[in-house]
Amino acid sequence: MSDVTPMVKAEQVYKSFGALEVLKGIDLEVARGEVMCLIGASGSGKSTFLRLINHLEKLDAGRLSVDGELVGYREQSNKLYELKDKEICSQRAQIGMVFQRFNLFPHLSVRDNITIGPVKVKGQSVANARDRAAALLERVGLSEKIDAFPSQLSGGQQQRVAIARALAMDPKLMLFDEPTSALDPELVGEVLDVMRKLADEGMTMVVVTHEMGFAREVGDSLVFMDDGQIMEKGNPREILANPQNERLRSFLSKVL
Amino acid sequence: MSEGNLPRTEDAPQVGASSRPAPIKAIPVRHPWRWVAGIVLIILGAMLIHTLVFSTSQQPHQSGSRFQWNIVGSYIFSPLIMQGVVLTIELTIVSMIVGVSLGVLVAVMRLSKSRLISGSAWAYVWFFRGTPVLVQIYFWFYISALYPNLTLGIPFGPSFVSINMNAVLTAFWAGVLALSLNEGAYMSEIVRAGIISVDEGQGEAAHSLGMSKGKSLRLIVLPQAMRLIIPPTGNETISMLKTTSLVSAIGVGELTHWSLDIAAQNYRFIQMMIVASIWYLAMTTILSIGQYYLERHYARGSSRALPLTPFQQIKKNMRHYHLGPKKTESYDLPEVNHE
Numbered sequence: 001m002s003d004v005t006p007m008v009k010a011e012q013v014y015k016s017f018g019a020l021e022v023l024k025g026i027d028l029e030v031a032r033g034e035v036m037c038l039i040g041a042s043g044s045g046k047s048t049f050l051r052l053i054n055h056l057e058k059l060d061a062g063r064l065s066v067d068g069e070l071v072g073y074r075e076q077s078n079k080l081y082e083l084k085d086k087e088i089c090s091q092r093a094q095i096g097m098v099f100q101r102f103n104l105f106p107h108l109s110v111r112d113n114i115t116i117g118p119v120k121v122k123g124q125s126v127a128n129a130r131d132r133a134a135a136l137l138e139r140v141g142l143s144e145k146i147d148a149f150p151s152q153l154s155g156g157q158q159q160r161v162a163i164a165r166a167l168a169m170d171p172k173l174m175l176f177d178e179p180t181s182a183l184d185p186e187l188v189g190e191v192l193d194v195m196r197k198l199a200d201e202g203m204t205m206v207v208v209t210h211e212m213g214f215a216r217e218v219g220d221s222l223v224f225m226d227d228g229q230i231m232e233k234g235n236p237r238e239i240l241a242n243p244q245n246e247r248l249r250s251f252l253s254k255v256l
Numbered sequence: 257m258s259e260g261n262l263p264r265t266e267d268a269p270q271v272g273a274s275s276r277p278a279p280i281k282a283i284p285v286r287h288p289w290r291w292v293a294g295i296v297l298i299i300l301g302a303m304l305i306h307t308l309v310f311s312t313s314q315q316p317h318q319s320g321s322r323f324q325w326n327i328v329g330s331y332i333f334s335p336l337i338m339q340g341v342v343l344t345i346e347l348t349i350v351s352m353i354v355g356v357s358l359g360v361l362v363a364v365m366r367l368s369k370s371r372l373i374s375g376s377a378w379a380y381v382w383f384f385r386g387t388p389v390l391v392q393i394y395f396w397f398y399i400s401a402l403y404p405n406l407t408l409g410i411p412f413g414p415s416f417v418s419i420n421m422n423a424v425l426t427a428f429w430a431g432v433l434a435l436s437l438n439e440g441a442y443m444s445e446i447v448r449a450g451i452i453s454v455d456e457g458q459g460e461a462a463h464s465l466g467m468s469k470g471k472s473l474r475l476i477v478l479p480q481a482m483r484l485i486i487p488p489t490g491n492e493t494i495s496m497l498k499t500t501s502l503v504s505a506i507g508v509g510e511l512t513h514w515s516l517d518i519a520a521q522n523y524r525f526i527q528m529m530i531v532a533s534i535w536y537l538a539m540t541t542i543l544s545i546g547q548y549y550l551e552r553h554y555a556r557g558s559s560r561a562l563p564l565t566p567f568q569q570i571k572k573n574m575r576h577y578h579l580g581p582k583k584t585e586s587y588d589l590p591e592v593n594h595e
């Protein structure tokens with residue numbers, strides 16, 4: 001029964017910043033273990049949608065739930081109650097997020113970047129968290145960088161540490177916001193490899209990306225957003241081979 | 257193009273010394289004004305040393321140098337002066353601790369989304385930055401006359417505790433109160449600038465790990481803001497050390513107070529002010545050195561390599577001298593535990 005509950009469910013999600021309406025009724029579902037790629041022109045609202053899932057922004061209208069739980073609210077006898085700061089934090093702790101600009105903590109070593117979440121948020125013991133950090137670093141192929149500081153790493157290495165940092169929280173869902181757009185072309189591959197491995201292990205992922213190759217090979221579904229609305233969604237291989245929507249066609253001609 | 261201008265690559269065979277152009281020999285640009293300025297400064301320096309050390313007293317009943325350094329020497333470690341030094345240090349430490357804590361609190365309040373909270377913080381800064389410290393010192397000193405008994409309770413309602421202000425708000429604590437409230441106002445601006453300078457993505461990354469606002473501030477934002485907060489805080493501490501002399505006005509027995517007190521008896525005002533100055537200079541110098549090392553510590557993470565400390569520089573030079581430039585030294589920082 002619980003396996004049927006989608007990991008992410010958005011129904012008529014609206015979001016405005018002042019007078020600017022950024023999301024205009026988003027409906028979508030991400031199943032468990034699904035890798036959904038989100039594409040669209042700059043300013044179409046992709047980041048905003050990801051940030052809503054993690055409650056870094058509040059939605060204006062509609063419903064958004066993760067693993068069957070409303071994001072940021074509790075529903076009781078047909079009324080919505082805002083969650084307390086603490087409850088929002090515990091929701092976020094279950095969702096990993098990877099940013100375009102890595103956002104590693106520059107004052108902490110790679111190891112401390114990875115352990116600070118488990119230790120300070122989940123109350124894990126330092127020893128356990130360190131063991132886990134070592135294992136995660138091995139998984140992203142950066143064991144030898146455990147004592148380095150972020151400023152000593154290349155962009156690709158920083159992003160892999162950022163992925164390890166998110167994984168250390170044992171998230172049930174991973175959000176990636178253009179994880180490779182800030183990277184030099186020759187570093188993109190190493191990050192995508194880590195993500196591909198993660199997808200193979202069955203992680204549920206929502207990935208905003210311009211890497212059509214990744215979307216085609218790894219994605220279970222592809223969503224094209226334009227001007228705050230979903231214009232097309234479905235199997236990435238079919239959509240990319242035969243785009244129906246005119247905007248999508250012109251978008252692809254620019255990206256590919 | 258001559259051969260010497262060609263870029264040299266590792267695998268290209270090194271051409272013999274014959275093709276290398278001779279080192280440049282050129283007549284350097286003359287800087288006549290530097291010479292003039294240098295000579296003027298040397299003359300001024302000599303005059304200063306002369307008047308300080310060698311010129312003799314012109315007063316009939318005095319002998320020896322005009323400045324009477326022997327008097328300075330006899331008072332510099334005298335018990336009252338030492339007592340004053342200790343109290344000056346105490347005043348500085350206590351006022352800075354309270355002031356910095358207040359500063360962080362007010363800075364965070366200032367950044368609050370609640371208008372009432374950020375407004376109160378703004379009013380605090382406005383008031384304490386806009387009035388002279390000396391006035392504030394007198395104010396807190398005499399406030400106990402206004403409230404001989406301070407009663408805490410619900411406004412217009414019952415009261416819980418009553419404090420005898422004359423007993424609690426001694427001159428020392430009135431001074432600390434004034435100095436730290438004033439310091440808090442300045443520090444809050446410094447802390448706020450530091451917090452604002454930290455990239456917004458840092459807070460977001462912290463939140464996405466499930467950190468609360470408090471944890472994100474304490475563990476992620478403030479440590480990074482430190483890099484900007486520490487240097488001006490060092491200046492504030494040095495400034496505070498000197499500002500403590502103002503509380504001599506309400507009779508707190510710190511360095512300036514005792515220097516003046518002794519001078520009032522022996523009429524050696526200049527000598528006693530020199531005694532005080534030597535102590536202030538010694539203390540501010542120590543603080544400046546401490547500040548240098550603190551800044552260096554907090555620069556970590558922002559640059560790949562840290563500059564050597566003067567001590568490390570000396571050590572490195574000595575090693576070069578003894579061992580020759582064979583070994584390249586890398587100075588790793590001691591590992592810092594964050595748990």
Ligand SMILES: Nc1ncnc2c1ncn2[C@@H]1O[C@H](COP(=O)(O)OP(=O)(O)OP(=O)(O)O)[C@@H](O)[C@H]1O
Nearest residue numbers: 017018020022040041042043044045046047048049
């Ligand atoms: N906090 C904010 N305040 C005001 N406007 C915002 C805010 N965040 C985003 N916007 C605006 O919302 C629109 C959508 O932004 P969003 O970042 O979601 O786009 P995007 O699809 O991720 O674009 P990109 O590909 O450039 O990252 C943009 O016009 C942006 O300027």
Ligand SMILES: [Mg+2]
Nearest residue numbers: 046047048177
């Ligand atoms: Mg974006």
